């Protein structure tokens with residue numbers, strides 16, 4: 125994946141580091157869920173947006189086997205803490221770096 129995808133994921137991780145929550149895009153002022161964190165607007169090439177989603181989907185390590193989670197569901201049902209969310213984004217960043 126491109127360097128742009130890596131840096132976009134790193135920016136999203138910084139937003140989560142500044143405040144993370146569950147149950148809504150912005151559960152409280154200053155808190156974002158993973159779906160909100162990766163929203164970078166129309167300026168982001170569609171391929172980069174897609175690749176971010178792939179990197180996050182591949183690294184969910186869902187602890188509810190058999191359930192296929194998308195990003196908002198995983199954020200709300202599998203992640204317990206902000207640290208869990210940051211670990212997830214670390215795995216996604218590592219995955220994006222490894223992909224051609």
Ligand SMILES: [Zn+2]
Nearest residue numbers: 186193198202
């Ligand atoms: Zn999950």
